Amino acid sequence: xxxxxxxxxxxxxxxxxxxxxxxxxxxxxxxxxxxxxxxxxxxxxxxxxxxxxxxxxxxxxxxxxxxxxxxxxxxxxxxxxxxxxxxxxxxxxxxxxxxxxxxxxxxxxxxxxxxxxxxxx
Amino acid sequence: xxxxxxxxxxxxxxxxxxxxxxxxxxxxxxxxxxxxxxxxxxxxxxxxxxxxxxxxxxxxxxxxxxxxxxxxxxxxxxxxxxxxxxxxxxxxxxxxxxxxxxxxxxxxxxxxxxxxxxxxxxxxxxxxxxxxxxxxxxxxxxxxxxxxxxxxxxxxxxxxxxxxxxxxxxxxxxxxxxxxxxxxxxxxxxxxxxxxxxxxxxxxxxxxxxxxxxxxxxxxxxxxxxxxxxxxxxxxxxxxxxxxxxxxxxxxxxxxxxxxxxxxxxxxxxxxxxxxxxxxxxxxxxxxxxxxxxxxxxxxxxxxxxxxxxxxxxxxxxxxxxxxxxxxxxxxxxxxxxxxxxxxxxxxxxxxxxxxxxxxxxxxxxxxxxxxxxxxxxxxxxxxxxxxxxxxxxxxxxxxxxxxxxx
Numbered sequence: 017x018x019x020x021x022x023x024x025x026x027x028x029x030x031x032x033x034x035x036x037x038x039x040x041x042x043x044x045x046x047x048x049x050x051x052x053x054x055x056x057x058x059x060x061x062x063x064x065x066x067x068x069x070x071x072x073x074x075x076x077x078x079x080x081x082x083x084x085x086x087x088x089x090x091x092x093x094x095x096x097x098x099x100x101x102x103x104x105x106x107x108x109x110x111x112x113x114x115x116x117x118x119x120x121x122x123x124x125x126x127x128x129x130x131x132x133x134x135x136x137x
Numbered sequence: 138x139x140x141x142x143x144x145x146x147x148x149x150x151x152x153x154x155x156x157x158x159x160x161x162x163x164x165x166x167x168x169x170x171x172x173x174x175x176x177x178x179x180x181x182x183x184x185x186x187x188x189x190x191x192x193x194x195x196x197x198x199x200x201x202x203x204x205x206x207x208x209x210x211x212x213x214x215x216x217x218x219x220x221x222x223x224x225x226x227x228x229x230x231x232x233x234x235x236x237x238x239x240x241x242x243x244x245x246x247x248x249x250x251x252x253x254x255x256x257x258x259x260x261x262x263x264x265x266x267x268x269x270x271x272x273x274x275x276x277x278x279x280x281x282x283x284x285x286x287x288x289x290x291x292x293x294x295x296x297x298x299x300x301x302x303x304x305x306x307x308x309x310x311x312x313x314x315x316x317x318x319x320x321x322x323x324x325x326x327x328x329x330x331x332x333x334x335x336x337x338x339x340x341x342x343x344x345x346x347x348x349x350x351x352x353x354x355x356x357x358x359x360x361x362x363x364x365x366x367x368x369x370x371x372x373x374x375x376x377x378x379x380x381x382x383x384x385x386x387x388x389x390x391x392x393x394x395x396x397x398x399x400x401x402x403x404x405x406x407x408x409x410x411x412x413x414x415x416x417x418x419x420x421x422x423x424x425x426x427x428x429x430x431x432x433x434x435x436x437x438x439x440x441x442x443x444x445x446x447x448x449x450x451x452x453x454x455x456x457x458x459x460x461x462x463x464x465x466x467x468x469x470x471x472x473x474x475x476x477x478x479x480x481x482x483x484x485x486x487x488x489x490x491x492x493x494x495x496x497x498x499x500x501x502x503x504x505x506x507x508x509x510x511x512x513x514x515x516x517x518x519x520x521x522x523x524x525x526x527x528x529x530x531x532x533x534x535x536x537x538x539x540x541x542x543x544x
Contacts, residue, residue, distance in 0.1 A: 049358075
């Protein structure tokens with residue numbers, strides 16, 4: 017079953033410590049080697065994006081940045097055998113931040129992607 | 138809050154293969170390795186729910202497993218030799234470089250394990266069961282459900298397989314260069330067999346069956362990292378990714394099979410198509426059987442509509458495949474491609490030269506070609522023959538439908 021993970025954090029004002037990016041790449045390589053990581057990419061700050069909304073029957077387009085404090089920083093798609101496996105990969109990702117970037121705070125949302133297993137015949 | 142036991146099991150699912158592989162190298166016996174791995178899991182289940190999942194679960198598990206291995210070897214005559222190899226005996230002395238030491242070995246250890254579980258000395262079903270158990274981490278119950286077999290039968294098959302390997306003194310080693318190609322072929326065969334078992338599962342089956350496709354894909358992707366210089370590994374992964382991409386379109390809402398040319402291509406999984414084409418690129422320029430089949434699957438994947446399919450290229454690929462891996466089934470598929478590229482007449486000539494008894498797709502293809510040539514009565518006869526020959530209810534319905542449509 018497939019899970020989408022979304023990393024959400026306040027966009028940092030300082031660059032990440034050098035060791036962190038290396039450690040993140042290694043974790044990604046490990047998850048790929050385990051046959052679990054299917055896809056991942058970083059997302060540019062919302063300042064370069066836009067929001068298209070429908071409310072009260074009206075469409076509107078607003079350029080970023082969005083009002084929320086937290087930004088979506090990156091996504092990853094995992095193929096795993098249980099929700100807990102996806103949670104474990106997300107935990108390892110956040111543990112790197114805990115250990116290598118003092119004071120950093122953020123969330124990873126772990127969302128199941130609908131698959132054939134959700135629609136039994 | 139997450140059930141702590143499930144969290145431990147999730148970590149185990151991620152780490153167990155490398156734990157078993159490391160143990161197998163240390164103790165030289167799959168049965169003992171599996172027991173020690175189970176012991177390690179039990180310890181984790183006892184300690185982690187209260188102490189929390191450790192920061193480096195893989196290293197924790199390996200250190201604990203090694204400790205158990207030393208205890209076990211202490212009870213065997215080769216204690217002194219092995220103790221020297223393993224070094225430290227107690228997990229309290231886990232140092233950062235122990236984790237690094239483990240990582241150095243891991244790749245080779247996993248390869249050693251998969252070459253052993255797929256050893257040609259074992260019958261095919263045993264290779265499949267042993268691989269799913271030790272590399273896939275599936276329980277005996279899960280394997281039994283996936284293969285519609287009894288747990289007792291699967292358990293016995295695995296026990297016998299381990300005993301055969303021990304009795305024949307099969308070393309848990311990478312194959313010597315002279316045997317490497319053949320042994321790799323054996324591994325790829327097991328993985329593709331698992332995939333096909335899952336692919337053949339019909340809608341309505343217990344989800345454990347179709348999930349075999351995902352397990353095979355996972356094993357293939359692991360192999361691609363372990364043996365990145367083997368083009369056929371990438372070819373097999375590409376083939377599986379591309380075939381799996383079509384799973385959502387393979388059956389209609391009533392659960393009946395839909396032929397490739399009739400599938401709703403908007404339901405093809407584009408992520409898997411992208412991954413399949415990327416894997417194929419890694420095998421580029423080589424002509425092994427899996428890579429060729431993947432190249433054929435890629436032709437279909439690249440066609441936005443059935444009528445955009447490059448049948449010429451497919452026919453050529455089948456021709457190469459018929460030299461690399463000759464079989465009348467390959468020739469039959471080549472005939473189908475030729476019929477789309479050059480018309481039904483030349484295709485019929487190929488089919489009529491084939492000797493393929495009891496293969497329902499032969500009369501079905503023949504029927505299709507005859508129908509396209511306007512020879513309806515003969516075509517109807519062939520489809521009825523195909524319907525009588527097949528044991529697959531979905532296929533039978535398809536062939537009977539074609540026969541009926543021809544009058």
